Amino acid sequence: MSTPFLPFALPEIGDDEIAEVVDTLKSGWVTTGPKAKRFEADFAAFLGDPALHCIAVNSATAGLHLALEGLGLGPGDEVITTTHTFTATAEVVRYLGADVKLVDIDPSTLNIDPAAVAAAITPRTRALMPVHYGGLAADMAAIHDIARAHDLHVVEDAAHALPTTHGGRLVGTLDSAATVFSFYANKTITTGEGGMLVTRDAALAQRARTMRLHGMSRDAFDRFTATVPSWYYEVVAPGFKYNLTDIAAAIGLHQLKKAHAFQQKRAAIAARYTEALAGLPVVTAPLPPAGERHAWHLYPLRLTDGVALGRDAFIERLYALGIGCSVHYIPLHLQPYWRDRYQLKAADFPHSQHAYERMLSLPIYTRMTDADVERVVEAVRTVLAAA
Numbered sequence: 001m002s003t004p005f006l007p008f009a010l011p012e013i014g015d016d017e018i019a020e021v022v023d024t025l026k027s028g029w030v031t032t033g034p035k036a037k038r039f040e041a042d043f044a045a046f047l048g049d050p051a052l053h054c055i056a057v058n059s060a061t062a063g064l065h066l067a068l069e070g071l072g073l074g075p076g077d078e079v080i081t082t083t084h085t086f087t088a089t090a091e092v093v094r095y096l097g098a099d100v101k102l103v104d105i106d107p108s109t110l111n112i113d114p115a116a117v118a119a120a121i122t123p124r125t126r127a128l129m130p131v132h133y134g135g136l137a138a139d140m141a142a143i144h145d146i147a148r149a150h151d152l153h154v155v156e157d158a159a160h161a162l163p164t165t166h167g168g169r170l171v172g173t174l175d176s177a178a179t180v181f182s183f184y185a186n187k188t189i190t191t192g193e194g195g196m197l198v199t200r201d202a203a204l205a206q207r208a209r210t211m212r213l214h215g216m217s218r219d220a221f222d223r224f225t226a227t228v229p230s231w232y233y234e235v236v237a238p239g240f241k242y243n244l245t246d247i248a249a250a251i252g253l254h255q256l257k258k259a260h261a262f263q264q265k266r267a268a269i270a271a272r273y274t275e276a277l278a279g280l281p282v283v284t285a286p287l288p289p290a291g292e293r294h295a296w297h298l299y300p301l302r303l304t305d306g307v308a309l310g311r312d313a314f315i316e317r318l319y320a321l322g323i324g325c326s327v328h329y330i331p332l333h334l335q336p337y338w339r340d341r342y343q344l345k346a347a348d349f350p351h352s353q354h355a356y357e358r359m360l361s362l363p364i365y366t367r368m369t370d371a372d373v374e375r376v377v378e379a380v381r382t383v384l385a386a387a
């Protein structure tokens with residue numbers, strides 16, 4: 001075969017990012033410092049709401065952990081989230097000794113089903129963690145209604161959702177306690193590893209800033225003195241090591257400037273897939289409501305029940321044609337840890353289970369050329385024709 005293998009995902013790192021990293025390396029300040037601070041300010045400006053606190057961290061997992069810790073989650077508490085997600089969403093709940101209540105998805109969006117959330121609430125429920133699956137906003141209006149009615153916190157796992165809108169507002173500016181973005185290598189913008197915790201709650205922000213770096217605080221000193229010596233700090237809690245380095249932030253500063261252009265590129269690829277695969281025995285990716293923006297981190301394709309060829313064989317045949325695909329996700333209810341801890345059965349999550357068995361994620365990233373996109377379309381058609 002003359003054409004090279006098309007990977008499932010690739011980051012797009014430009015000369016601006018490289019120059020900024022080199023500048024950081026030469027500056028003498030490589031860990032958290034002026035660039036991380038600028039990245040936080042730029043992120044708030046990107047979201048367009050001056051009331052937002054943005055806290056740069058070394059992963060979205062760290063950000064989710066800090067958000068729940070800052071809200072006081074602990075043993076005896078329950079957090080409801082979707083089974084159709086990456087384990088990071090749920091594992092942070094267990095870090096705090098709280099329990100996870102997994103619920104099914106709405107098959108028309110692949111997002112958490114608000115009716116299933118409402119049905120899962122118990123007197124122990126403290127928080128809801130929707131995930132904007134693939135970059136399509138979850139039904140936040142319904143989720144916030146449920147949260148208000150039961151006095152629950154909402155923490156959005158927005159790892160896929162930069163930039164995504166709900167009700168015309170960017171995810172990150174909705175009425176949740178906290179929203180967390182990921183800058184992992186394959187996400188819509190990347191810093192290699194990194195994340196951003198966003199909140200309007202000043203107390204939560206302060207707690208997260210302290211816990212992000214060993215539980216160290218300089219705020220306690222100056223009750224009686226005007227100035228804090230540069231060497232002084234107090235340890236107020238056993239914190240974590242979750243700070244984002246300036247090397248990573250240097251990449252993020254330039255990725256963020258390209259976030260809207262990146263989204264347009266991915267949306268164009270998604271539109272081409274949806275158009276080109278219409279009429280074939282597949283369910284194309286769920287689309288956003290009119291006027292809303294979808295970040296298009298993922299393009300999930302589902303084989304209809306009439307396709308005899310299984311999903312695993314389908315992926316193998318695409319691979320043989322030089323196309324890398326993936327599956328998002330193996331639902332948590334099938335993972336040994338979650339399954340065994342909560343005695344979960346696939347039959348309790350019929351929509352997630354059915355989607356999982358029939359789904360694959362097609363490549364969708366900014367470095368794909370038009371010819372790459374056509375290659376994927378042709379390969380899917382070829383495999384379906386023989387299925």
Ligand SMILES: *Cc1c(COP(=O)(O)O)cnc(C)c1O
Pocket residue numbers: 058059060061062085086088089131157159160181182183184193194195
């Ligand atoms: C990638 C991802 C995370 C974790 O992000 P990291 O930055 O790698 O910690 C969390 N939730 C979802 C849904 C993700 O896809």
